[in-house]
Amino acid sequence: MDDREPWPDILTLRYRLAPAVVARASQMLTKGLAKQSGSRKFGWLTWVCGWVVIFLASLAYFRLRPDLAYDLPVFPLLATFLFGLFTSLVVVMLHQRRLCRHLAELSAAEGDSTLQIGAERLREQTRLSAREADLSLARPVVELPDVTLIPLGTFGIIVPDSALPEGRSRAAFIAEVSDRVARRKAAA
Incomplete structure (x- = not known):
């Protein structure tokens, strides 16, 4: 899969977040949202x-x-x-x-995460929890070193670059998520 091919209707990513990445992303999320x-x-x-x-x-x-x-x-x-x-x-x-x-x-403690991004909803499932939100709640994506943050209402989804499908760039992923969010907001 490369950046020129269309993305699937439901994009599924599987990954495990290191605690240090979550701590850094949490700090940067606050700063990034304040900056935006x-x-x-x-x-x-x-x-x-x-x-x-x-x-x-x-x-x-x-x-x-x-x-x-x-x-x-x-x-x-x-x-x-x-x-x-x-x-x-x-x-x-x-x-x-x-x-x-x-x-x-x-x-x-949560272990592996599975993230599904559809045309209308985003769902993240871990061993301990499940989070689901309408894509119309998403705010602009925040780029951090080695991760992408998708802020949704009162929480954010952290997606490490290593979780992206092989051959797909972070820029293409951000463009696809931003496009899905824009289409959902326009439809809502």
């Missing part, structure tokens, strides 16, 4: 600006209320605000890291 949506560009700036607005609004509230018109200790309030800001940042980063590790451990 544009939120990564100003994500941290927006987050910090939101905290500053909250801080200034609470400061103004305490300053402008007549029944609370006493000297507000701004330095301790600012220190508390900054502590909360950076603590929440650390908690989010640690949670993300723990989640990626957990997904990697789960992939080791």
Whole structure:
């Protein structure tokens, strides 16, 4: 099979994901989706600006209320605000890291995967689970080193390059999946 031949109606791929690949893909999926949506560009700036607005609004509230018109200790309030800001940042980063590790451990237990991509639905079956979704839920495919990610709703399908049919390139696979997704979205 080569890139010029038509793809079968139901594309079936079989593979086993290494935990390290899943951990890396999970981290990159978050970054890749953020980049595609544009939120990564100003994500941290927006987050910090939101905290500053909250801080200034609470400061103004305490300053402008007549029944609370006493000297507000701004330095301790600012220190508390900054502590909360950076603590929440650390908690989010640690949670993300723990989640990626957990997904990697789960992939080791799941064993071999069978992925079927039809004209309307995508189905992934492992020893422990089965995931199925309508192709209209798919977001743009994310290319990573040695794997392709197909984001679907709240989960993503990781397809290693080694799972592609012999003679088929990653570019042809991505084009075929993207075409099926576009046709399904147009029909839905």
